[in-house]
Amino acid sequence: MADELTPETPDEAEQPIKQRKNGLYPGVSDELADSMKSGWADTELRDLQPVEQAPNAAERRAALSRRFPGERLVIPAGNLKTRSNDTEYSFRAATEYVYLTGDQTDDSVLVLEPRGGGAEGAEGHDATLYRLPRSDRENGEFWLDGMGELWVGRRHSLTEAEVLYGLPCKDVRELADALKEATGPVRVVRGHDAGIEAALTDKVTAERDEELRVYLSEARLVKDAFEVAELQKAVDSTVRGFEDVVKVLDKAEATSERYIEGTFFLRARVEGNDVGYGSICAAGPHACTLHWVRNNGEVRSGDLLLLDAGVETNSLYTADVTRTLPINGRYSDLQRKIYDAVYAAQEAGIAAVKPGAGFRDFHDAAQRVLTEHLVEWGLVEGPVERVLELGLQRRWTLHGTGHMLGLDVHDCAAARTESYVNGTLEPGMVLTVEPGLYFQADDLTVPEEYRGIGVRIEDDILVTSDGNRNLSAGLPRRSDEVEEWMARLKG
Numbered sequence: 001m002a003d004e005l006t007p008e009t010p011d012e013a014e015q016p017i018k019q020r021k022n023g024l025y026p027g028v029s030d031e032l033a034d035s036m037k038s039g040w041a042d043t044e045l046r047d048l049q050p051v052e053q054a055p056n057a058a059e060r061r062a063a064l065s066r067r068f069p070g071e072r073l074v075i076p077a078g079n080l081k082t083r084s085n086d087t088e089y090s091f092r093a094a095t096e097y098v099y100l101t102g103d104q105t106d107d108s109v110l111v112l113e114p115r116g117g118g119a120e121g122a123e124g125h126d127a128t129l130y131r132l133p134r135s136d137r138e139n140g141e142f143w144l145d146g147m148g149e150l151w152v153g154r155r156h157s158l159t160e161a162e163v164l165y166g167l168p169c170k171d172v173r174e175l176a177d178a179l180k181e182a183t184g185p186v187r188v189v190r191g192h193d194a195g196i197e198a199a200l201t202d203k204v205t206a207e208r209d210e211e212l213r214v215y216l217s218e219a220r221l222v223k224d225a226f227e228v229a230e231l232q233k234a235v236d237s238t239v240r241g242f243e244d245v246v247k248v249l250d251k252a253e254a255t256s257e258r259y260i261e262g263t264f265f266l267r268a269r270v271e272g273n274d275v276g277y278g279s280i281c282a283a284g285p286h287a288c289t290l291h292w293v294r295n296n297g298e299v300r301s302g303d304l305l306l307l308d309a310g311v312e313t314n315s316l317y318t319a320d321v322t323r324t325l326p327i328n329g330r331y332s333d334l335q336r337k338i339y340d341a342v343y344a345a346q347e348a349g350i351a352a353v354k355p356g357a358g359f360r361d362f363h364d365a366a367q368r369v370l371t372e373h374l375v376e377w378g379l380v381e382g383p384v385e386r387v388l389e390l391g392l393q394r395r396w397t398l399h400g401t402g403h404m405l406g407l408d409v410h411d412c413a414a415a416r417t418e419s420y421v422n423g424t425l426e427p428g429m430v431l432t433v434e435p436g437l438y439f440q441a442d443d444l445t446v447p448e449e450y451r452g453i454g455v456r457i458e459d460d461i462l463v464t465s466d467g468n469r470n471l472s473a474g475l476p477r478r479s480d481e482v483e484e485w486m487a488r489l490k491g
């Protein structure tokens with residue numbers, strides 16, 4: 001083994017790709033190779049405690065086990081993705097894997113094995129976490145392999161991971177072969193680990209795998225106490241990130257929207273894992289581009305800034321908040337008129353969020369208020385009922401009024417229509433309420449002064465037993481309160 005990894009005469013073609021791609025000098029003497037095998041302290045961590053959400057993850061696995069009795073279930077964390085040449089994007093574990101384990105380690109795979117080989121009468125599953133062990137010092141992989149710990153950082157040993165996640169752990173490098181040999185029904189969460197999927201290619205069907213994905217999406221519709229607390233943390237960091245942005249608007253005016261993106265990102269990286277999605281830092285007419293993430297535009301006094309951004313916590317729960325701010329601290333009359341209409345629509349939407357209400361109700365409530373204003377302003381011919389029936393308001397309202405929020409910003413996206421869009425709100429659901437009005441810069445159907453104005457207000461709302469709680473109430477929403485808040489921050 002050592003000879004293959006430490007050739008005296010470098011033969012590039014014979015070397016593992018990962019070894020070459022980190023640019024390690026391949027000529028390694030036997031003496032150096034021997035030296036690198038020993039002289040390292042024992043660093044095993046022996047006083048670890050389970051991660052906070054380990055009991056929650058165990059309950060989720062138990063529910064999953066009940067839904068798919070007798071079947072082998074394979075849930076990969078995913079692998080690093082190449083950005084360019086030999087650099088990779090920062091890793092973000094698959095939501096399904098995180099939800100069921102509390103772990104975020106790349107190349108790991110959770111497997112639920114039916115007890116008794118799935119035989120009639122056997123109940124439940126045994127869960128195993130397959131993951132990369134610590135790098136071997138004997139064969140040199142820890143410093144000669146691109147995935148070695150010397151390059152990428154220390155990993156938890158399998159024993160440490162067993163304590164952290166409350167699951168037996170095995171070497172993931174044995175998993176593909178084991179899956180190829182295994183018999184019986186099996187399902188895999190697709191789209192995260194091509195190697196694992198290749199090992200299962202003859203044993204799975206798209207339809208059955210989709211049922212697993214749908215189940216794991218619907219299971220996340222109602223959040224537990226840990227998840228609600230994490231979402232509140234994400235929102236609280238996001239509030240601070242918005243305050244950071246207000247304080248540097250003069251610097252953004254001197255540079256570009258990128259200054260806003262960078263400022264918010266700093267808060268996200270210091271207090272959390274990352275931003276939960278690309279920050280939309282849309283000044284002036286860019287506010288009318290719904291997913292404006294180029295963020296390379298000018299920031300001008302007198303324009304609005306639509307900032308749609310969310311911090312993702314270290315446990316990977318994300319906020320999703322939007323404020324539309326006057327860059328100079330004060331809305332113009334027309335900006336305020338449009339802003340106040342969106343605010344009224346959001347108020348109506350939030351009021352419709354309560355247990356037992358339909359998921360569509362808050363959307364309908366907000367759309368009605370927006371439409372009433374559009375008719376009142378003479379932008380579309382009434383009556384309001386006719387406009388709503390034909391959906392004519394959508395030229396300016398553009399998108400749905402909200403979505404579930406959690407580990408994914410658009411959480412539970414694979415849930416069936418009957419359990420989500422046509423479903424009923426329950427305590428523990430967390431969703432956004434985010435109406436908007438957008439007048440495109442080239443929209444000849446509206447008066448010229450409207451053109452290039454876009455307003456969205458978005459908050460993160462928890463359904464409670466008697467109504468709802470606005471998790472992002474820490475950020476002012478009413479136009480006069482936004483102005484006061486900005487004045488205070490700008491000092």
Ligand SMILES: [Mn+2]
Nearest residue numbers: 320432434458
């Ligand atoms: Mn949103």
